[in-house]
Amino acid sequence: MPRRIAILPDTVADQIAAGEVVERPASAVKELTENALDAGATRIRIDLEQGGKTLIEVSDDGHGMGREDAVLALDRHATSKIRSASDLVGVRTFGFRGEALPAIASVSRLRLTTSEGEGDGTEIDVSGGRVDHVGVVARQRGTTITVRGLFFNTPARRKFLRSASSESRASWEAVATLALAHPEAGFELYLDGRSRLVVPAGQTPVERLEAVWGADVARTLVAVSYAIGSFRVSGFIQRPADAQPTGRRTQLFINGRPFRDNFLVRAAEAGYRSAIHPGDRPSLFLELETASEDVDVNVHPAKLEVRFRDRMGIERVVEEAVRDALGKLQAAALVNAPRSSEFRVPGSEGGSSTFSVADDLFPETEPEFGAAPGSEPQSNRNPEFGTLFQLFNTYIVFEGAEGLVFVDQHSAHERVLFEGVMAQIERGSMAGQRLLLPVTLELTDEELDVVESYGDVLSRVGFEVEPFGGRTVAIHAVPTPHPKFDAGRCFQEMVADLARGRFGAWANRLERFAATFACRAAVKGGDPLDEREQRELLSRLFTCTLPPHDVHGRSTIVQLPREELERRFGRR
Ligand SMILES: Nc1ncnc2c1ncn2[C@@H]1O[C@H](COP(=O)(O)OP(=O)(O)O)[C@@H](O)[C@H]1O
Ligand SMILES: [Mg+2]
Secondary structure, rough: OOOOOOOOOOHHHHHHHHHHHHOOOEEEEEHHHHHHHHHOOEEEEEEEEHHHOEEEEEEEEOOOHHHHHHHHOOOOOOOOOOOOOOHHOOOOOOOOOOHHHHHHHHHOOOEEEEOOOOOOEEEEEEEEEEEEEEEEOOOOEEEEEEOOOOOOOOOHHHHHHOOHHHHHHHHHHHHHHHHHHHHEEEEEEOOOOOEEEEOOOOOOOOHHHHHHOOHOOOOOOOEEEEEEOOOEEEEEEOOOOOEEEOOOOEEEEEEEEEEEOHHHHHHHHHHHHOOOOOOOOOOEEEEEEEOHHEEOOOOOOOOOOOOOOOOHHHHHHHHHHHHHHHHHHHHOOOOOOOOOOOOOOOOOOOOOOOOOOOOOHHOOOOOOOOOOOOOOOOOOOOOOOOOOEOOOOEEEEEOOOOOOEEHHHHHHHHHHHHHHHHHHHHOOOOEEEEEEEEEEOOOHHHHHHHHHHHHHHHOOOOOOOOOOOOOOEEEEEEEEOOOOOHHHHHHHHHHHHHOOOOOOOOEEEEEEEEHHHHHHHOOOOOOOOOOHHHHHHHHHHHOOOOOOOOOOOOEEEEEEHHHHHHHHHOOO
């Protein structure tokens, strides 16, 4: 029998690997620029002709290579970055697979010139994976890789290349991503001799973001900073009002490494909830950090994707981080005072990029409008709202920093109660107010099941409920979230909602309970509130951390901007 199996020659294996690693010129640009950064370069120059189809050249001032290393670097799986598979955990360099150089060299005519800065430099010419020439050159410390005729020997792949401008765009994106990852390094990208991205060495992350994304986009961003357990999220997200259906930018990093992840982008969008129109796509710049053993960076040939051990956990922290940042933004934007929530570039205005709600906006006052059933007020600091009035017994209206502000009293109170109840459930039980005469209610079987299964939570928020024979329950104590609270009615509506699974989409049982309670316990549209109650409700609302809408995702706050008035009155 003839042998059927043969080991492929290295050049063929490299060409096959090239299919995964080097899909288009931008992939080569990415790999070569990553190598420059891994070599500690502080200045990197990238030149492309015809979108990289005819020429790609990447020059750096990194540590360079000696002659033997330079020859070895062109071999498959030759890498200086890891020695064993266990080194993959926590690997900080971009490269570690040792595939890029041989893969690119196998499908192009490549020249490598490199020097460690002392003695002679080395020059190597490779054509379609075959070394044609190794020589001596004089050059400064660093490395230059010149790639001509990419895919000259793989015509099928060459045919798949797009127009020069589309290939140029892809390379621009690749360089932009790396420039954002390494603000301390300087980058110059030239397309057909014209400079397209030039950023100096030694920038701060914020300066770099503004330089790469442009001041117009940077101005629309607000800071994010959040942590749960071992996950940290920091960075910037776009203000809801500036999100557009097209043209958004997204950039994710995990432990400093750029990666792509549509699920995380969606989790971030979920954090906006109803703060943006459904079709809007906010720009996102998020840096995630976690323990290096919780993330696997070697799951994609071009290292564009990573795998998380706790997928749900990372999605949740991203969503919460966005929600948290937007909650603070809303609180700051509506209060009558100068604030520092804007994205600022150091030097331009002397500000910093960190977000803060000015503390002196919250002078001491005693709250009257209970935050949650029987709970102690979490904050007794009250923002200034100036004159307030109630419109249609439904909206609280006041003058905000940027226009007239309308707050839906029911939705606002719902939000306040939801947060209060969640805090209380987590903190422990709170006694309700004992009733002189118990309230008795007749329930359905399903509702009785609800009372039983939520017994612990009910008592923690202040309801004291006992069976009273048959399908009747007696309520002995109730929470007092506000003066107009009708405890019996709230209880009945709440168990009915829970029995019907009305808030079924909520993540967990406690949130479902809290949302139901908040909805049923909150003041209703049409309830008159006196000025003190209005003020109290607002001050509660603006210390919430949830986004500016209620548990159903409806808006809590609507603004009539000053510009809109001026436009309507023909003043501008
Ligand atoms: N610009 C450069 N400067 C210095 N060394 C380089 C450069 N590019 C590549 N090398 C060396 O060549 C090796 C192989 O590169 P590559 O094929 O991209 O694999 P990897 O980056 O995964 O190690 C690298 O590990 C590094 O030692
Ligand atoms: Mg590499």
